[in-house]
Amino acid sequence: MPLILFNKPFQVLCQFSPQPGRASLADYLDIPGIYPAGRLDADSEGLMLxxxxxxxxxxxxxxDHKEAKTYLVQVDGVADAGALLRLQAPLDLGDFVTKPCRAVRIAEPDWLWPRDPPIRARQDKPTSWIAITLEEGKNRQVRRMTAAVGLPTLRLVRSSIGPFSLATHPLMPGEFVEVPVADLRGK
Known part of the structure; x- marks a missing residue:
């Protein structure tokens, strides 16, 4: 039984069934019988298992199984201490309240690949990076959280799931590697 780490590129759908004019997992992975363990929006990039x-x-x-997932988020604006505290605390998003999480401001990761197409640069508006670690994952949750604190998401990269990380398994977008299942079960 394989466990595949895959770096999902921007604008790739998290499904194997074809959709006209859209790239999907089938364009990158030709391994029969595998399915994603969780999803990423087409607008998001990064680690999938x-x-x-x-x-x-x-x-x-x-x-319910609390596999921590870390997202690196480039936001429109400066992530100050107040915004980070709001992100860390339970945040009412209207249809649900988030669980407490970890949110810290970081420098842009030096191992991160350039996005294609690139984020539009604006001279008059700064951006900043935040690492957000969740043990839940509702639809578009990170994007909704950053928007709720006044910092719209420009780029979203899932960098880790449980013990697996793109920092320790350097994969370029579209690349994958098989890892021992014991690496996950042994935690």
Whole structure:
């Protein structure tokens, strides 16, 4: 039973079924019987885990199992201490309240690849980077959280899931590697 780490490129759909005019996982992975353990929006990039084991898929993806996921987020504006505190505390997003999380301002990661197409640069508006670590993952949650504190997301890269990280498994967008399942189960 394979466990695949995949670096999902920007604008790739998290599905294997074809969609006219859109890239999907099938354009990058030709491994029969595997499925994503969790999803990323087409506008998001970064680490995905795929497996053919339904129980393992559930363990990775379901919020009840508390696999921490870290997202590197480039936001429009300066992430000050007040915004970071609001992100860390439970945040009412209207249809649900987030669980407390970790949110810290970071420098742009030096290992991060350039996005294609690049983020539009604006001379009059600064951007900043935040690392947000969640143990839940609702639809578009990180984007909704940063918008709720006045910092719209410009770029979103999932950098880690549980013990797996793009910093320690350097994969360029579209690349993948098989890892031992024991690396996840052994935690």
């Amino acid at each position: 795929l497996t053919d084991d339904g129980k393992l898929q559930h363990k990775i993806a379901h919020p």
